[in-house]
Amino acid sequence: MKTAVLALSASLFAQGAYSWGAMGHATVGYIAQNYLDGAGKIFTSHLLGGASLASVASWADSYRYTDAGKFSASLHYIDAHDEVPHKCSVKLDRDCGEEGCIVTAIANYTDRALNDNLTLSERTDAVKFIIHFLGDITQPLHTENLDVGGNEISVFWGNGTAKTNLHAAWDRSIPETLAGGSDDATAAKFAKGIIADLDTGIYKDLKEDWTSCGSIKRGTGCPKAWAQDANKLVCSDVLPDGPDAVEGKDLSGDYYTKAAPIARQQLAKGGYRLGLWLNKIAKAEQLKCRD
Incomplete structure (x- = not known):
């Protein structure tokens, strides 16, 4: 049954379900670019050939349509088999398919x-995937x-x-409106x-908590925490009364x-975390180069 659901999910994604749409992903890229420090700017500029984060933010959505990139379709999401709207949860061993998922990606x-x-x-491709997937993982229905x-x-x-x-x-109607x-x-x-709200406005006192899981050494630890953070919104805000509503x-x-x-706050989370x-x-x- 799970294999069938995963196959259907991949099929629907191939038909054009983009998380946040190009505008949303570019927004995440612009926000992240603002929070790159000196090392971050040098590193990303080198690997992206001088391109901005926003300009490559939707690359992964286009790439998955190619023969070389079709393997990556399942990496844009994780299928939480929970109990909406009564209980939302992400469990890696239950929800991440054999092909991989956004958390492992x-x-x-x-x-x-x-x-x-x-x-x-x-x-370079790895960085472009990261730029895209840190946007994807904040869209609640991608979890x-x-x-x-x-x-x-x-x-x-x-x-x-x-x-x-x-x-x-x-993906599109809410953020683009x-x-x-x-x-x-x-x-x-x-x-x-x-960015103004992240620096001095409504997100100023929230953003530290959004990045409290910040170690790249934790493997799937931080991505799983981010997936859980987005997934809980499915119960509280996306489908609080279930699909029939x-x-x-x-x-x-x-x-x-x-x-x-x-949706706006989720885009803020994606951009700030990405930076x-x-x-x-x-x-x-x-540090690796100094060793």
């Missing part, structure tokens, strides 16, 4: 980014198995004018406002009003 590509036995191109991460829950957007699904609503568009300029402006409903009214600040995570990788690279 973040740990793996963190190691690969520091592996001198790999080619420069392979290490949930129910109805294939919400892909099979049909909903409407815009006063019933557009049929979509719950996963896509969280909140930001006011879907292009790169919108992402840059949106990120600027979030949203099935066939328009979500652009009251549901959006409640969900929008959650600090890349700094830690860069520091480990510096």
Whole structure:
């Protein structure tokens, strides 16, 4: 049964379910770029050939459509087999498939980014995966198995004018409505406002807790904690009354009003964590070079 669900999940992802959409991922990239320290800037600029984090943030979504990248489809999520809305939880041995999942992928590509036995191109890809997956793991439905991460829950957007699904609503409809568009300029402006809240506003006193699990030496420890953090929102905010409460409903009214600040905060978490995570990788690279 689990194999069948995983196969269906991969199939639906191949049909175009992008976490956060390109605008959301670029937002995460812009936020993270702001928090790179000197070592982080040098490390990422070297491996990305001078490209910004935002410009490569959606690379992994495109790559998985290629013959070389199709193996990575299952790495964008983890299928929590929990009891929404009564109990949300992530258990690695239960929820991470044989092909791997986002929790193991973040740990793996963190190691690969520091592996001198790999080619420069392979290490570059590792960093690009990290940039993308630290965005993915904050989207609550990328940590949930129910109805294939919400892909099979049909909903409407815009006063019933557009049929979509719950996963896509969280990927694109909610953040893009909140930001006011879907292009790169919108992402840059949106990120600027979030950065202000991280520095001096509503997230200032929260961000330390978001990165309390910050050691790249813990393997799957931090990625699992981040997956659990996002997954609990499925019960509290995404589907607090279960799937029947949203099935066939328009979500652009009251549901959006409640969900929008959650989506914005999750993007803030993704960007801030990513910046600090890349700094830690860069520091480990510096220490390695001194040995």
